[in-house]
Structure formats: C-alpha cells, structure tokens
Amino acid sequence: MTRRLRIGVSARIQYGDAAKRGYLKKNIYYLEQSFARWLQSAGVLVYLVADVVDRDSNSLTLADYAAELDGLVLQGGTDISPQMYGEEPLRPEWAGDPERDRYELELLERFLFLKKPIFGVCRGQQLINVAMGGTLYQDTESQKPGAHVHQDTAVYDDKHHHIEILPGTRLAALYPGVGRAKVNSLHHQAVNRLGKGLTVEAHSADDGVIEAIRHTGPHYVAGVQWHPEFLHGRDDAVLDAAPMLQDFLQASRADIQSR
Numbered sequence: 001m002t003r004r005l006r007i008g009v010s011a012r013i014q015y016g017d018a019a020k021r022g023y024l025k026k027n028i029y030y031l032e033q034s035f036a037r038w039l040q041s042a043g044v045l046v047y048l049v050a051d052v053v054d055r056d057s058n059s060l061t062l063a064d065y066a067a068e069l070d071g072l073v074l075q076g077g078t079d080i081s082p083q084m085y086g087e088e089p090l091r092p093e094w095a096g097d098p099e100r101d102r103y104e105l106e107l108l109e110r111f112l113f114l115k116k117p118i119f120g121v122c123r124g125q126q127l128i129n130v131a132m133g134g135t136l137y138q139d140t141e142s143q144k145p146g147a148h149v150h151q152d153t154a155v156y157d158d159k160h161h162h163i164e165i166l167p168g169t170r171l172a173a174l175y176p177g178v179g180r181a182k183v184n185s186l187h188h189q190a191v192n193r194l195g196k197g198l199t200v201e202a203h204s205a206d207d208g209v210i211e212a213i214r215h216t217g218p219h220y221v222a223g224v225q226w227h228p229e230f231l232h233g234r235d236d237a238v239l240d241a242a243p244m245l246q247d248f249l250q251a252s253r254a255d256i257q258s259r
Contacts, residue, residue: 005044005252008069009035010104010124011051012077013097035075035121038229038241042249051103062103066110071117071220071252074104074124076227079189085135094138105131117220117251119244122187125213125223132195132215140190140209147207150185157230160238161185162205163212170222171201171212174243180205181239183226190225220251 011029018025029050039046049065049072066072081096082089084105089095108131111118120128126136137143140150152159160182165172167179175181191210194200202212202224215221228241 005070005249005256006047006068007039007044007249007252008047008049008065008072008107009039010072010074010107011048012075013100031075032229034232035073035229038232038245039073041232041242042245044249049107062107063110063113065107066114066116069116070256071119071248072107072111073248074108074118074120074127074223076122076124076186078123079138080123080126080130080136082136082138085130087135087138090138101127112219112221115219116255117248118222119220119248120223121229122225122227123189125225126187126189126191128215128221128223129191129195129198129213132198134191134195134198135193136189137192138189140188143192144190144207144209147190147209148204150190150204150209151188157184157186157227159185163202163226163239164205165202165212166200169199169201170214170247171244174247175239178239182237183211183224183239184230185225186227187225220248220255222248 009031014028014030016026029048031048036046047069052060052062079094079096081098081101083098084101104127108127140147162180163183164180165175165178197215197217198213199216200210201214203210211225213223228244231238232241
C-alpha cells in the first residue's frame with residue numbers, strides 16, 4: 001500500500017493575554033478548520049508544525065520537521081513585518097508579526113534546503129517573495145497606484161474579485177481555457193518587487209496586483225494571493241481549488257520517488 005503523503009502546515013499564532021481568562025492567557029498555535037479539510041480532501045495526513053522555542057534544552061529543530069515531511073504549505077494570517085524586507089513600518093499597525101516571520105522563514109528555508117515542494121497561501125505567497133529577496137506593499141491600497149481595496153473584514157472570505165491567469169504558465173495549464181476567474185480577496189499586503197527567480201502567473205484583473213507566483217527553478221515553489229481553502233467545494237462559479245492542490249501533491253509524490 002502506498003504511504004499517505006505527510007504535509008506540514010505552518011502555524012498561525014494567537015498570542016496570550018495575561019488579562020484574559022483560561023487558555024487565552026497562553027500562546028496558541030492553530031490551523032483553521034477549512035484549511036485542514038481542504039488538504040484532507042485529497043487524502044493526505046496534515047501536520048501542524050509548531051515553532052521550536054526552547055532550543056537550549058531540546059535537540060529538536062525545524063530541520064527535523066522538514067526531514068520527516070513530504071511538503072510544506074504556508075498559511076495565511078497577519079502582515080509580514082516590513083523589517084523582514086529592509087523597511088521600517090510606515091504606521092505602527094503595519095508592524096506585522098516578527099516572531100511568526102522568523103519562525104516561518106526558517107521553516108521555509110529548511111524545506112528549500114531539502115528541495116521539497118512548498119505552496120504558499122496569501123501571507124504564504126508574500127513570505128516566499130520576501131525569502132527570495134522581494135518586497136511587499138505595506139498597505140496595498142495606498143502604496144500601489146490604482147489599487148482597489150483587497151480586504152474587508154466585515155465580509156471576510158465573501159469578498160471576491162477576478163484574476164487573469166497568464167497564458168503559457170503552469171497555472172494556466174492547470175486551468176485550460178480559463179483566462180479569467182473569480183477568487184476571494186482577504187489581504188492587506190501584496191507583492192511589490194518580485195523576488196529572485198520568481199515569475200508571475202496571475203494578477204488582479206482590476207488593478208494588476210500580483211495574485212500568483214512560481215519559482216522558475218526545477219523544484220516546486222509556488223504561491224497564490226487568494227485563499228483556495230475557502231473556495232473548496234463551492235459551486236458558485238469560483239475557481240476550483242482542487243487542481244492546484246493536486247499539482248502540489250503530485251510534486252510531493254514525485255519528490256519522494258526521486259530520493
């Protein structure tokens with residue numbers, strides 16, 4: 001029997017507040033249910049990868065996770081700190097989450113070192129771009145000329161717009177005949193200067209915001225700005241989330257066979 005794929009997912013972090021009661025006093029690593037169900041729909045085993053904090057008394061490292069797992073998916077979530085790409089926050093509320101940044105960048109680098117497949121969602125795409133030396137718009141609406149509002153917390157994943165998939169790309173091959181598609185939009189930041197070795201596979205039809213990227217090298221590294229986990233299983237003319245997941249998982253299986 002073929003072994004099920006073991007896919008690691010980077011953790012979102014909810015920071016504890018001493019003024020609150022019960023478990024809310026403590027830091028929490030978590031995975032949104034819809035994200036887990038999207039991955040599990042393909043029959044893979046999903047592992048939430050927690051940061052290794054106490055390294056002085058524990059020989060376990062993030063490299064150990066990378067060695068055991070077959071691929072990595074980077075979750076969405078909070079802004080990336082502008083300091084991670086050589087800038088200072090233009091506003092205090094745009095300072096991001098440096099603690100999560102450091103953890104996820106190390107995790108990403110461990111999988112890159114082992115040449116194992118990586119797929120980024122929303123913040124995950126932005127993190128890939130930063131890891132490759134690129135930059136972000138700290139605030140897409142005010143910094144990118146002509147940009148539309150790409151985030152509305154009142155409706156969350158029910159905010160949608162259209163993307164254009166660039167012909168000749170791997171993403172276009174996954175969606176033959178689909179040049180324009182409806183996706184959700186839940187992000188404050190976006191890719192500004194593209195990182196080294198990356199190419200654009202889709203952009204927003206309205207304002208050109210980069211919506212999908214891929215590394216041009218031989219190893220699988222790709223990301224999308226929208227949240228495919230919220231599109232999974234829907235039948236209201238949104239872009240089917242299954243082909244890109246299957247593409248990532250096929251790359252993970254191929255990587256196992258090549259080792």
